[in-house]
Amino acid sequence: MCSRTERDAEGLQCTLAEGPIVVGAGPSGLAVAACLANLGVPSTVLEKAHCVASLWQHRTYDRLKLHLPKQFCELPLMGFPAGFPKYPSKHQFVAYMEAYAARFGIRPIFGRAVEVAEFDAAGCCWRVVAQTGEVFLSRWLVVATGENAQPNTPELPGLERFGGRVIHTSSYKSGRDFRGENVLVVGCGNSGMEVSFDLCRHYARPHMVVRNSVHVLPREVLGVSTFGIAMALLKWLPLKAVDRILLAAAHIILGDTDRVGLRRPKTGPIELKNSTGKTPVLDVGALAHIRAGKIKVTQGVKEVTRTGARFLDGAEGDFDSIILATGYKSNVPSWLKGGDLFTKEGLPNKPFPNGWRGEDGLYSVGFTMRGLQGTSSDAINIAADISEQWRSGAVIAQGGGSTHRRPHCQRPLRPPLQGAPAAAV
Numbered sequence: 202m203c204s205r206t207e208r209d210a211e212g213l214q215c216t217l218a219e220g221p222i223v224v225g226a227g228p229s230g231l232a233v234a235a236c237l238a239n240l241g242v243p244s245t246v247l248e249k250a251h252c253v254a255s256l257w258q259h260r261t262y263d264r265l266k267l268h269l270p271k272q273f274c275e276l277p278l279m280g281f282p283a284g285f286p287k288y289p290s291k292h293q294f295v296a297y298m299e300a301y302a303a304r305f306g307i308r309p310i311f312g313r314a315v316e317v318a319e320f321d322a323a324g325c326c327w328r329v330v331a332q333t334g335e336v337f338l339s340r341w342l343v344v345a346t347g348e349n350a351q352p353n354t355p356e357l358p359g360l361e362r363f364g365g366r367v368i369h370t371s372s373y374k375s376g377r378d379f380r381g382e383n384v385l386v387v388g389c390g391n392s393g394m395e396v397s398f399d400l401c402r403h404y405a406r407p408h409m410v411v412r413n414s415v416h417v418l419p420r421e422v423l424g425v426s427t428f429g430i431a432m433a434l435l436k437w438l439p440l441k442a443v444d445r446i447l448l449a450a451a452h453i454i455l456g457d458t459d460r461v462g463l464r465r466p467k468t469g470p471i472e473l474k475n476s477t478g479k480t481p482v483l484d485v486g487a488l489a490h491i492r493a494g495k496i497k498v499t500q501g502v503k504e505v506t507r508t509g510a511r512f513l514d515g516a517e518g519d520f521d522s523i524i525l526a527t528g529y530k531s532n533v534p535s536w537l538k539g540g541d542l543f544t545k546e547g548l549p550n551k552p553f554p555n556g557w558r559g560e561d562g563l564y565s566v567g568f569t570m571r572g573l574q575g576t577s578s579d580a581i582n583i584a585a586d587i588s589e590q591w592r593s594g595a596v597i598a599q600g601g602g603s604t605h606r607r608p609h610c611q612r613p614l615r616p617p618l619q620g621a622p623a624a625a626v
């Protein structure tokens with residue numbers, strides 16, 4: 202929702218947003234907008250794609266289902282439809298996102314990739330410039346562009362001379378496109394494992410590169426989600442004890458994964474997740490294919506050749522395609538200028554649960570490394586914080602956990618408009 206539009210001194214179309222500007226209409230942006238709407242605060246959601254949840258709609262493979270049971274992936278204020286399975290498919294998740302946006306009257310402005318956002322201390326507002334040249338102004342800026350905004354592509358020596366096809370998992374749809382091929386899958390996280398599994402189902406021959414150690418856990422133990430068990434145990438037991446229980450269960454159900462080339466890290470799975478963000482792999486069938494020799498596990502790549510790859514252990518192989526299952530990274534550093542909230546990698550400076558609020562009305566949602574559960578926690582906090590300011594009508598800037606008034610921000614927002622009186626927001 203935007204209150205008025207004018208042209209600024211440079212002739213750019215300049216719009217005063219009536220509420221906070223939310224950048225990104227993925228689950229995190231929608232969750233914040235919904236929580237704000239629920240508290241009577243309008244928002245302006247800018248999205249570079251032409252749909253909500255674009256990651257799920259355009260950059261995920263066909264067979265993707267939620268990795269975690271649905272009760273851990275619900276957004277605030279509206280649960281999944283009762284008829285959805287325990288692990289909704291990506292299509293069901295997208296349908297849920299669309300229904301969620303409709304329920305809270307969220308109408309993102311699509312096709313607006315934010316190129317620059319910076320705080321204008323004189324005007325006391327965030328100045329957000331989209332690639333269309335439009336400028337949006339607000340006292341609050343909520344960054345909701347996600348931890349997975351752009352593919353992370355590693356330096357693989359010689360990759361440029363490879364004669365076959367090279368794609369990142371964000372472009373992978375189905376193994377049917379690789380039928381009969383020898384495929385090198387670089388990476389052994391959840392995506393690498395699932396893509397390798399999918400390739401097998403379509404009669405391709407995946408070779409999965411395992412460079413680092415990895416925790417593989419069963420998705421369920423006796424029909425109960427491993428993640429759910431971990432969450433329940435953590436209420437009663439110390440983290441290290443929970444990790445030991447998970448590893449014992451994994452050993453009983455999956456056997457010794459070291460034997461098939463998947464070395465376990467020394468640190469337990471939850472401790473590792475909390476300290477580095479590295480997610481354990483929840484096995485959905487790939488391990489059985491590794492044991493059966495349908496997915497070959499290989500050492501790190503020394504160099505890519507014109508027809509394949511040479512590995513660190515001296516082995517060589519010919520491949521038709523290379524799939525980079527090498528994860529994603531934040532794009533925040535490319536467009537957010539200034540502010541103390543983010544590191545140079547585009548992740549919050551402060552660890553969960555304190556990374557959602559910065560100074561000068563800057564917020565972040567969905568950068569907790571805790572998936573959609575972290576998103577919900579951030580969204581609720583942000584909406585409560587902004588709505589308090591919205592109701593009081595005062596502009597407050599938060600920093601370092603303390604709250605203080607900024608004298609120069611107590612006057613009405615005065616954007617650099619030309620030839621027209623500025624509107625107070």
Ligand SMILES: Cc1cc2nc3c(=O)[nH]c(=O)nc-3n(C[C@H](O)[C@H](O)[C@H](O)COP(=O)(O)OP(=O)(O)OC[C@H]3O[C@@H](n4cnc5c(N)ncnc54)[C@H](O)[C@@H]3O)c2cc1C
Binds near residue numbers: 227255269348
């Ligand atoms: C394959 C896969 C499976 C996953 N499974 C699960 C799961 O089961 N459970 C779970 O909790 N989490 C899962 N996740 C993590 C998942 O990404 C997040 O939980 C969720 O999508 C994060 O939502 P988000 O809104 O923060 O980010 P995103 O979904 O990435 O949405 C960000 C939005 O911002 C937009 N955007 C980016 N840059 C700009 C810009 N400059 N200007 C305007 N708009 C911009 C993007 O187009 C996008 O629509 C999975 C991730 C992947 C990749």
